[in-house]
Amino acid sequence: MVPALFLAHGSPLLAIQDNEYARFLTQLGAQYTPKAIVIFTAHWEQETLTVSYHNDVYDTIYDFYGFPEEMYKIKYPAKGSTAVADEVIARFEQQGIPVQKDTARGLDHGSWVLLRRMYPNADIPVVQISVHPFLPPDAQFKIGAALQGLGAEDILVIGSGVTVHNLRMIKWDQTEPEPWAVEFDDWLLAQFQAGDRDALHRYESLAPHARFAVPRPEHFVPLFLAAGAGDHSSAPQVIHRSYELGTLSYLSLAF
Numbered sequence: 001m002v003p004a005l006f007l008a009h010g011s012p013l014l015a016i017q018d019n020e021y022a023r024f025l026t027q028l029g030a031q032y033t034p035k036a037i038v039i040f041t042a043h044w045e046q047e048t049l050t051v052s053y054h055n056d057v058y059d060t061i062y063d064f065y066g067f068p069e070e071m072y073k074i075k076y077p078a079k080g081s082t083a084v085a086d087e088v089i090a091r092f093e094q095q096g097i098p099v100q101k102d103t104a105r106g107l108d109h110g111s112w113v114l115l116r117r118m119y120p121n122a123d124i125p126v127v128q129i130s131v132h133p134f135l136p137p138d139a140q141f142k143i144g145a146a147l148q149g150l151g152a153e154d155i156l157v158i159g160s161g162v163t164v165h166n167l168r169m170i171k172w173d174q175t176e177p178e179p180w181a182v183e184f185d186d187w188l189l190a191q192f193q194a195g196d197r198d199a200l201h202r203y204e205s206l207a208p209h210a211r212f213a214v215p216r217p218e219h220f221v222p223l224f225l226a227a228g229a230g231d232h233s234s235a236p237q238v239i240h241r242s243y244e245l246g247t248l249s250y251l252s253l254a255f
Contacts, residue, residue, distance in 0.1 A: 002032045003254040004144070004157040004230035005239075006223050007114055009042070010250055012064045015074055015113045021250045022117055024240045029118030034156035036084045036125045038147065040226070041110035042161040042219040046130035049099045049143065051089055054080045058126065059106030076112035081125035084155065088127055088147065095146045102130075110160045131225070133218035137201035140221045144228020157229040159222030163188060164213040164249035171246030181247045184213040188223075192253075193235045200224075213249075223253075230255020 057077045092099040164181045191199045214220045240252040
């Protein structure tokens with residue numbers, strides 16, 4: 001049995017950095033050994049929910065620019081799984097959620113940076129799923145909920161994103177988080193603790209500093225996807241919380 005996880009994927013440099021969050025991910029991977037991983041990534045946007053579908057080794061996608069040369073030499077040679085993808089697709093179809101297959105796309109950095117830290121041997125099959133950033137939060141939750149129970153089959157569902165993600169407000173030399181970023185995360189955690197899903201789904205109008213924290217929702221919606229896929233009977237567990245560059249949140253939750 002494994003929980004559904006919301007994990008911050010932060011900067012691509014996480015792949016080579018030795019910091020608190022990178023060490024946490026290594027420890028997290030040692031804690032769970034799933035038979036497969038299903039990951040929603042903020043860096044794959046599609047209007048129709050799209051599921052990777054093959055058994056071959058994924059290409060590693062370098063969807064970032066201006067980073068050290070060593071970043072572009074990293075490979076994460078995980079394989080896909082059509083068997084797991086078939087189960088995922090069937091679950092979406094049972095809930096009336098339109099879904100399509102993709103047989104060619106590689107793993108983007110929203111997936112492989114995290115997974116390389118957690119499972120460096122790349123020996124666990126991965127099924128990658130796209131996000132539609134502009135569906136309302138209740139629809140995101142419904143998509144995630146279609147996968148509820150996969151954890152009982154030892155299939156790890158991950159929503160890969162960031163709660164506070166505003167690259168224009170990064171403070172490059174700052175080690176302490178900006179108060180507004182902390183306040184936004186505090187508000188999210190308070191609503192999860194209270195079980196107030198309606199407030200969470202109305203975060204844009206209710207949460208403090210929502211406009212700064214979530215200028216565009218592609219990195220935020222994996223939170224709702226992971227919440228839907230997890231245990232709805234109790235509040236999530238905060239498994240990590242730290243900040244980088246003043247505003248970049250590494251808040252991570254287990255559902």
